[in-house]
Amino acid sequence: MSDPSAIAELPETEAAIFRLNRLDLTDFRNYGRLSWSPAARIAVISGPNGSGKTNLLEAISLLGPGRGLRQARVADFARLRADDATSWAVAARVRAPDAVEPLIIGTGSAPDGGERRIIRLDGATVSQTELASHIAISWITPQMDRLFGEGPGGRRRFLDRLVWALDPAHARDVAAHDAAMTRRNRLLAEGRADPAWLAGLEDGMARHAVASTAGRRALVNQLNATLARGAVAPFPAARLALLCPIADRLAEAPALAVEDWLRAALAASRTADAASGSASLGAHRTDLGLSDLQSGRPAALASTGQQKALLLGVVLGHALVIAEARGFAPWLLLDEPLVHLDDTHRAALLEALGRLPAQAFLTGTDAAPFAALQGHAEFCLCMAGGLVENPGFARPQAKESL
Structure with missing residues (x-):
C-alpha cells in the first residue's frame, strides 16, 4: 500500500464531478438557518456528538429520492421551536x-403538513422518479454496521x-409489486x-417482480465486474450475490418465461399463502449476500470491522459503476466511516x-484521523x-476547489 500521508493525484475525470455548490437549510433538525458552499471535492465535518453532523448528511440525502439516510418521518425533520410548527x-x-446552468433542487414539508414532502426541480414540482433521473x-x-x-x-x-x-425507474417497479x-x-x-381478481394481481406481481429483479441482477453483475478488476484498490474488494429464486431463473431463461413461471407458482400457492398471511414468492423475498473477494469469507461470519470494510468497498465500487453508466458519480455520505476500521483500512x-471522481x-x-x-x-x-x-487544518489546494 502506498503512503497514506500522500493522497494520490485526482483523476482526469475531476471536471465531470457532480457538484453540490451550495446547501441551504431552514428549520431542519437542529439547524435554524444554514447556508454552506463546499469549498472542495471532499468535506470532513467534525464535532462533538449531538452537534448536527449526521443531520447535515441527512439533509443532503433528502436532495435525492427516498426517505433519507435515517428513513425518518417527514414530521421528524422539523426543528423543535416554540410555535410547534413543523415546516x-x-x-x-x-x-x-456539462450543464450550462446549475440545477436548483428543493424539498420540504407540504403546506398542509402530514407525511408528504414536496420535491421541486428548478421551481417545478417533480416525482421522486424524475428526481432520480438527475441525481444519485x-x-x-x-447503523448499517449491523446489516448482516x-x-x-x-x-x-x-x-x-x-x-x-443506476435505474431511476427501479423504485416504481418495487412499489408496484408490493x-x-x-x-x-x-x-x-x-x-x-375471486380467481380472476387474484390472477390480475398475480400478473402484476410477476411482471414487476421480474423487472425489479432484473434491475438488481444487472447492478450486482456490473458491480462484481468492477470490484473484480481491482477498481477500488488499495481498498479490499467484495463480491455480491443475489439470493433469489427469480434471479436464479433469469440466469437461465428469458424474462417472459420467468414471468409465466412466477404467475403459475403464485396461483398454486394461494392456499398456503392465505394460511401464512404472506406471499411465499416475489421480489420481497430477495436477500443480498456479501463476501470478501479474496478470501471468500461471508460477511455474516466476519467481524464488525471486516463487515464495514466490505460495505465501504461496495459503495466505492458502486460510485465507479454509476460514473461509467451515467457520466457522473453519486455523492458519498460517509457518517463516521473510520469507526471499527483498523489503521490499514x-x-x-x-x-x-x-x-475517486465523486464529491464526498x-x-x-x-478530524485528526x-x-x-x-x-x-x-x-x-x-x-x-x-x-x-476548522483552523487546525490546511485549506484545500486550488485544483481541489469546486
Whole structure:
C-alpha cells in the first residue's frame, strides 16, 4: 500500500464531478438557518456528538429520492421551536457535468403538513422518479454496521438504493409489486378468493417482480465486474450475490418465461399463502449476500470491522459503476466511516477517496484521523447547529476547489 500521508493525484475525470455548490437549510433538525458552499471535492465535518453532523448528511440525502439516510418521518425533520410548527426546507444549487446552468433542487414539508414532502426541480414540482433521473446519492451510516446480523429487509433496501442510482425507474417497479402483493394478501386473508381478481394481481406481481429483479441482477453483475478488476484498490474488494429464486431463473431463461413461471407458482400457492398471511414468492423475498473477494469469507461470519470494510468497498465500487453508466458519480455520505476500521483500512479508504471522481462528505467526532486528506479536503467544525472552518487544518489546494 502506498503512503497514506500522500493522497494520490485526482483523476482526469475531476471536471465531470457532480457538484453540490451550495446547501441551504431552514428549520431542519437542529439547524435554524444554514447556508454552506463546499469549498472542495471532499468535506470532513467534525464535532462533538449531538452537534448536527449526521443531520447535515441527512439533509443532503433528502436532495435525492427516498426517505433519507435515517428513513425518518417527514414530521421528524422539523426543528423543535416554540410555535410547534413543523415546516422545514432543504435547498441546493447543483452543477451537473456539462450543464450550462446549475440545477436548483428543493424539498420540504407540504403546506398542509402530514407525511408528504414536496420535491421541486428548478421551481417545478417533480416525482421522486424524475428526481432520480438527475441525481444519485449513496451513504454509509453506523447503523448499517449491523446489516448482516439482522433480517434481509435492511440488506434489500441497501441493494435497492444502489439499483435506483443506476435505474431511476427501479423504485416504481418495487412499489408496484408490493402494492399488488398487499392487495393479494388482503383478499386471501378475507377469503374473497375471486380467481380472476387474484390472477390480475398475480400478473402484476410477476411482471414487476421480474423487472425489479432484473434491475438488481444487472447492478450486482456490473458491480462484481468492477470490484473484480481491482477498481477500488488499495481498498479490499467484495463480491455480491443475489439470493433469489427469480434471479436464479433469469440466469437461465428469458424474462417472459420467468414471468409465466412466477404467475403459475403464485396461483398454486394461494392456499398456503392465505394460511401464512404472506406471499411465499416475489421480489420481497430477495436477500443480498456479501463476501470478501479474496478470501471468500461471508460477511455474516466476519467481524464488525471486516463487515464495514466490505460495505465501504461496495459503495466505492458502486460510485465507479454509476460514473461509467451515467457520466457522473453519486455523492458519498460517509457518517463516521473510520469507526471499527483498523489503521490499514483507514489509510486505504482515504487513498481510495482521493482517487475517486465523486464529491464526498465525511463525518467524525475528531478530524485528526482524516489528516491525510489535508490539502485535498475542506475541514469544517460543526457546533450547535453551525458550520465553520476548522483552523487546525490546511485549506484545500486550488485544483481541489469546486
